[in-house]
Amino acid sequence: MSVAFDPSLEAAPGSLLNARNMIVAALLAVLALLPLYSLVTGDTFVLTLFTRVLILAIGAVSLNLIMGYGGMVSFGHAAYLGIGGYAVGILAKEGIGSGLVQWPVAIAASALYALAVGALSLRTRGVYFIMITLAFAQMIYYVAIGLDRYGGDDGLTIYKRSELGDLLDLNNKTLFYYLCFAILLGSIYLVSRLVNSRFGLVIRGARSNERRMRAIGFPTFRYKLMCFVIAGALCGLAGALLANHTNFISPAMMHWTRSGDLIVMVVLGGLGSLFGPVIGAVTFLLLEEGLSRLTEYSNLILGPILLLVAIYLHGGIEGLIEGRRRG
């Protein structure tokens, strides 16, 4: 018997050609070709919509890292979108236009904030954890409202997108779309490495049974905190992208309902699955967009749909596909 087993949490597929992988591949293909469609048909709205989908998917990937793999349900994840966005907006207003400054600042500020929030909230569990992450996010939200110089409640228009040299002109919508797509794929790859590394197994072990983790000798707190910080940094980058996408920042970016949206995307796609957040983000934002065109009361339809997913689909949409494959 060989020692080299390859057991895996997300079910090691016997063949690459299973339903789940095909769906993911199809989705990625659609996302990759979307700008061509937009170019041919001249439909720029779809490109704008999907750029937004990609950016929020990065946020969902980040949340999935702590929530899906680490069991840390952060109800304040939109705060990182805001911090990343405000880093870009504030620096732009102060005349620092280089993305090579703005983006690292966005990432670092989010990481620092995550460090502070995590250091406090990770000492608690369950509902208390959720409430503390929410409380911090609300605090940041009101801080943003108080920033009169940067638009306060009304927000701030960003007149120039981040400058990343001549080759990467973010004003080029197609280019910006592909940059977001590349960052999304990169973040998924990052998470796939992380969750299967020693570090990742500690995180997953702590989600599964933290008491046992301590008993076998792991100081779990510091690993969870590190995970929280990594996720915060990644979502901060998404925030920087979002600010560039909308050319605008406002406290609404980090309203608590936005944190809720991110949770919904992750749950919809399937907790703790690599591509789940992408599926979740696409589904959620398309539903939201589509329903809001049909009726003013789109939430009346969206709500029950989410409820049904939560009740019947524990593995999210990915789980549903997986289940069908099995039989």
Next chain:
Amino acid sequence: MARSILQTESLTRRFGGVVAADAITLEIAPDEVHAVIGPNGAGKTTLIGLLSGEVVPQRGSIRFDGADITRLPVYRRSQLGLARSFQITSLFRELTALDNVALAVQAHRGHSFRFWRDARREDELRKPAFEALARIGLAERAGVRVDKLSHGECRQLEIAMALATEPRLLLLDEPMAGMAPDESARMVQILRRLKGSMTILLIEHDMDAVFALADRLTVLVYGRIIAGGPPEAIRADPAVRQAYLGEKDGGDRRDRHG
């Protein structure tokens, strides 16, 4: 007696009005199997909690291998070589048996701030983990998810995980809990093989197992030690017979944990 590996000094812990540990002074010699017995509610699991660090004593001290560990957190004690198994199976249910044990190995191979390499392909972790599984008779079940294992197998895995941390002192909290007689007998065999290679503190209701394994016994009643010594002496002790051994035949020894 050789220098003791574990020593407690008037260890005391109250929960509200209940004294779960009442001035427990205990010495355990290297490489002995020391069983702690007592009726339900005698404070046996509290004692394991105190020794492993999950329960903080209000008074008293614990020395492990000469060092005071009274205030050390759970994970530090594990790193010093103090391992425990749980009375109620406590595993990583979504992971395979091998993953479970590999995590225990990993905990003792330096820090885990390693973010990139696939931990499931590291021989440094997988090999010792597999050996620990083999030692306990679970080698063929290595790739099976824990939630697909039988109760008896989970109990074995409990021990394998503790073993994988290469402990010098193994705290076993009712390893036979809820086991069928044949599974119990197998566990006794497994534990017998471990005898001599490490110190074992065994809490167990199954008196046949206790007397088959233990070099020395301590009898706990209402958080207090009422007797201690070699098995023959304990068996003959009238106070023990009255407090505990006599009750055992009532057939209710598993009532609490089903």
